[in-house]
Amino acid sequence: MQCVNVELKERRYPIYIGEHLLTDSSVYPLKSGDKVMIVTNETIAPLYLETVANTLKRIGCQVDHVLLKDGEKYKTLDSLNQIFTALLQQNHGRDTTLIALGGGVIGDVAGYAAASYQRGIKFIQIPTTLLSQVDSSVGGKTAVNHELGKNMIGAFYQPITVIIDTTTLNTLPKREVNAGLAEVIKYGAILDYPFFEWLERHIDNLVALNQQDLQYCIARCCQIKADVVAHDETEKGERALLNLGHTFGHAIETHLGYGNWLHGEAVAAGSMMAAALSEKLGDLTHTDVARLEKLFARANLPTFSPDGMQPEDYLPHMMRDKKVLAGKLRLVLLKTLGQAYVTTDSDPTLVLEAIRACTQAD
Amino acid sequence: MQCVNVELKERRYPIYIGEHLLTDSSVYPLKSGDKVMIVTNETIAPLYLETVANTLKRIGCQVDHVLLKDGEKYKTLDSLNQIFTALLQQNHGRDTTLIALGGGVIGDVAGYAAASYQRGIKFIQIPTTLLSQVDSSVGGKTAVNHELGKNMIGAFYQPITVIIDTTTLNTLPKREVNAGLAEVIKYGAILDYPFFEWLERHIDNLVALNQQDLQYCIARCCQIKADVVAHDETEKGERALLNLGHTFGHAIETHLGYGNWLHGEAVAAGSMMAAALSEKLGDLTHTDVARLEKLFARANLPTFSPDGMQPEDYLPHMMRDKKVLAGKLRLVLLKTLGQAYVTTDSDPTLVLEAIRACTQAD
Ligand SMILES: NC(=O)c1ccc[n+]([C@@H]2O[C@H](COP(=O)([O-])OP(=O)(O)OC[C@H]3O[C@@H](n4cnc5c(N)ncnc54)[C@H](O)[C@@H]3O)[C@@H](O)[C@H]2O)c1
Ligand SMILES: NC(=O)c1ccc[n+]([C@@H]2O[C@H](COP(=O)([O-])OP(=O)(O)OC[C@H]3O[C@@H](n4cnc5c(N)ncnc54)[C@H](O)[C@@H]3O)[C@@H](O)[C@H]2O)c1
Numbered sequence: 001m002q003c004v005n006v007e008l009k010e011r012r013y014p015i016y017i018g019e020h021l022l023t024d025s026s027v028y029p030l031k032s033g034d035k036v037m038i039v040t041n042e043t044i045a046p047l048y049l050e051t052v053a054n055t056l057k058r059i060g061c062q063v064d065h066v067l068l069k070d071g072e073k074y075k076t077l078d079s080l081n082q083i084f085t086a087l088l089q090q091n092h093g094r095d096t097t098l099i100a101l102g103g104g105v106i107g108d109v110a111g112y113a114a115a116s117y118q119r120g121i122k123f124i125q126i127p128t129t130l131l132s133q134v135d136s137s138v139g140g141k142t143a144v145n146h147e148l149g150k151n152m153i154g155a156f157y158q159p160i161t162v163i164i165d166t167t168t169l170n171t172l173p174k175r176e177v178n179a180g181l182a183e184v185i186k187y188g189a190i191l192d193y194p195f196f197e198w199l200e201r202h203i204d205n206l207v208a209l210n211q212q213d214l215q216y217c218i219a220r221c222c223q224i225k226a227d228v229v230a231h232d233e234t235e236k237g238e239r240a241l242l243n244l245g246h247t248f249g250h251a252i253e254t255h256l257g258y259g260n261w262l263h264g265e266a267v268a269a270g271s272m273m274a275a276a277l278s279e280k281l282g283d284l285t286h287t288d289v290a291r292l293e294k295l296f297a298r299a300n301l302p303t304f305s306p307d308g309m310q311p312e313d314y315l316p317h318m319m320r321d322k323k324v325l326a327g328k329l330r331l332v333l334l335k336t337l338g339q340a341y342v343t344t345d346s347d348p349t350l351v352l353e354a355i356r357a358c359t360q361a362d
Numbered sequence: 363m364q365c366v367n368v369e370l371k372e373r374r375y376p377i378y379i380g381e382h383l384l385t386d387s388s389v390y391p392l393k394s395g396d397k398v399m400i401v402t403n404e405t406i407a408p409l410y411l412e413t414v415a416n417t418l419k420r421i422g423c424q425v426d427h428v429l430l431k432d433g434e435k436y437k438t439l440d441s442l443n444q445i446f447t448a449l450l451q452q453n454h455g456r457d458t459t460l461i462a463l464g465g466g467v468i469g470d471v472a473g474y475a476a477a478s479y480q481r482g483i484k485f486i487q488i489p490t491t492l493l494s495q496v497d498s499s500v501g502g503k504t505a506v507n508h509e510l511g512k513n514m515i516g517a518f519y520q521p522i523t524v525i526i527d528t529t530t531l532n533t534l535p536k537r538e539v540n541a542g543l544a545e546v547i548k549y550g551a552i553l554d555y556p557f558f559e560w561l562e563r564h565i566d567n568l569v570a571l572n573q574q575d576l577q578y579c580i581a582r583c584c585q586i587k588a589d590v591v592a593h594d595e596t597e598k599g600e601r602a603l604l605n606l607g608h609t610f611g612h613a614i615e616t617h618l619g620y621g622n623w624l625h626g627e628a629v630a631a632g633s634m635m636a637a638a639l640s641e642k643l644g645d646l647t648h649t650d651v652a653r654l655e656k657l658f659a660r661a662n663l664p665t666f667s668p669d670g671m672q673p674e675d676y677l678p679h680m681m682r683d684k685k686v687l688a689g690k691l692r693l694v695l696l697k698t699l700g701q702a703y704v705t706t707d708s709d710p711t712l713v714l715e716a717i718r719a720c721t722q723a724d
């Protein structure tokens with residue numbers, strides 16, 4: 001088992017990473033008599049709900065659960081209210097603990113519910129997708145969507161503990177695993193060249209879900225994100241680097257309609273566009289770009305613009321991104337592999353050329 | 363104009379109290395070009411919306427507004443969502459400011475919306491009821507109701523400024539003014555004997571809305587609450603004193619159904635029950651109790667249990683109050699006028715006798 005500590009101004013909390021942690025009662029910060037409410041969904045419940053509930057019962061907790069529908073489209077105020085109803089019906093007070101068991105959707109909704117129920121109750125994350133293990137469970141961002149915009153409603157709210165059982169990835173659809181690897185590769189590319197090299201040596205093991213390598217990899221990513229968040233809780237500076245590939249990716253997701261490409265897939269293709277632009281600016285070498293492309297490809301991720309999407313389709317979407325400040329496109333680019341920076345004065349012609357470089361002729 | 367500063371761990375903010383502040387552009391912490399969204403309701407809009415909007419336009423702000431339905435029953439997630447929809451439809455970003463123009467209901471919903479929209483935007487309170495001016499606008503508690511419980515969903519979120527224009531009370535129904543005076547009298551009784559004496563000399567002026575006295579009185583109450591909150595942001599110790607009369611009052615409100623007696627009316631009668639119990643315990647003198655009763659009566663507030671409600675009706679409701687900890691009734695009682703304390707071991711027989719002392723024979 002590995003442990004990464006997240007250091008915040010007010011307090012610190014641990015992220016435990018290991019095999020079979022769902023059944024390891026020592027990692028749960030709970031004691032006999034505690035009330036808990038597990039929030040999960042219809043897909044995850046048959047796989048892991050009983051396992052977690054039994055561990056908690058062994059500790060002596062009173063365990064209730066609430067099942068949300070599966071999917072990004074249920075990341076809403078209605079699902080939030082469903083959680084509140086369950087809490088109130090089962091008489092959960094201010095001293096209860098909410099547990100999110102699932103991917104980023106469950107983590108985001110449950111986290112916001114924990115922030116809001118009686119103005120804040122204790123919260124534990126048990127992320128079960130690779131994306132949520134390396135990204136959404138770290139940093140304290142919680143949210144639900146509004147008809148008119150994604151993640152528009154939420155809170156900054158930190159869990160008391162994050163429990164990552166890497167064996168849960170065995171049941172995750174391969175395409176979701178690969179999408180998570182896009183964010184993993186991103187961490188190496190923006191901030192950690194040695195980790196990038198490690199990934200070049202171990203990416204096949206990760207795709208094959210080698211437990212040892214997964215543990216090391218997830219711990220490394222959590223550490224990187226925890227460091228960034230600790231330096232920049234308010235999201236003004238360093239935290240922006242985490243958005244490599246995301247502005248281009250956002251354009252892909254919006255153009256195709258959410259859910260056609262997974263977020264990680266759009267991030268992979270988008271990162272290649274950022275890399276192409278960085279090459280045109282004379283920062284990355286052709287070899288660097290090829291190494292990045294190879295790594296994404298070995299994780300079965302797209303490195304080109306989706307079929308039928310034209311280079312001209314990108315900019316209008318990109319300009320409407322939340323990350324646009326005062327009408328200025330804000331892009332994360334690479335100085336070298338392992339070192340990213342933010343720029344607000346990229347030449348639109350070069351941006352278009354970079355997208356074109358990642359577009360395959362029909 | 364008076365100014366009270368609320369000192370918090372992270373920052374301080376001012377509460378301005380005076381006549382005609384709605385039109386005084388100097389008290390608004392806004393500048394030309396700022397976007398603002400005013401949240402108000404159908405009753406208050408015809409009275410004050412244009413006045414506030416015009417002041418903001420003079421500053422050079424871009425002003426939008428959203429109208430909620432009037433009433434406690436619209437203090438819901440649906441109203442919250444109505445605010446989010448308005449913000450998104452008018453393209454309000456993270457740098458916008460939300461303004462609550464209204465009583466405690468508007469302040470609570472708008473405050474929670476400000477806490478949640480894009481995980482937190484700037485928030486200004488313009489409370490227009492006496493209750494919201496002396497109580498709900500200070501302390502940072504925001505909330506909406508759930509079908510199964512009042513104020514169950516919310517956040518601690520502080521405004522950047524509170525603007526109290528005492529002339530807005532001229533249009534407030536007298537019964538609402540008096541209900542606000544119940545909380546005013548409560549402050550004197552629990553923490554400030556000199557203020558209690560001041561109230562004995564000035565209560566008729568307050569009922570008559572004398573502007574000078576209102577200003578002094580509101581500033582005094584805001585100062586008392588701000589001090590309590592600063593010492594006890596997390597609501598464990600001193601803040602509990604603010605609940606004098608509230609546990610009895612809660613039983614009255616629940617028994618009658620919310621809205622039959624105003625909250626302040628229930629607090630007045632409830633405070634008399636706490637005073638009666640304090641007399642039985644040998645702390646308050648009969649004269650003290652009579653002075654408190656006289657003060658409430660001069661503010662046209664009830665000092666007896668509602669007609670038809672039996673002493674036996676109280677305890678079941680009281681035990682279901684949020685303030686009950688681990689099955690223990692937690693009551694605020696008076697040592698003397700101006701000095702309250704919290705107790706968790708009150709004799710149920712004495713409690714019943716105290717309620718009976720405040721029950722009129724049919
Ligand atoms: N809070 C943050 O900082 C942050 C960061 C990135 C993304 N996010 C959010 O995360 C969400 C995406 O998260 P996600 O990629 O985890 O998607 P997800 O939560 O929708 O999970 C993907 C799918 O896998 C299923 N699943 C989860 N675990 C499983 C398992 N172990 N076995 C089998 N199936 C399993 C889920 O039911 C779902 O169908 C988005 O809503 C995004 O906005 C949040
Ligand atoms: N956040 C806190 O710390 C806190 C503390 C106490 C109470 N509260 C909440 O406050 C709410 C009660 O607040 P309230 O008593 O102000 O009730 P309210 O907001 O419902 O206002 C009472 C009535 O007066 C009307 N009104 C408001 N200002 C007016 C004016 N100047 N002229 C004419 N009409 C006017 C309103 O439209 C409403 O009909 C409750 O929901 C309660 O839970 C919150």
Ligand SMILES: [Zn+2]
Binds near residue numbers: 135183246263267
């Ligand atoms: Zn991402």
Ligand SMILES: [Zn+2]
Binds near residue numbers: 497545608625629
């Ligand atoms: Zn009150």
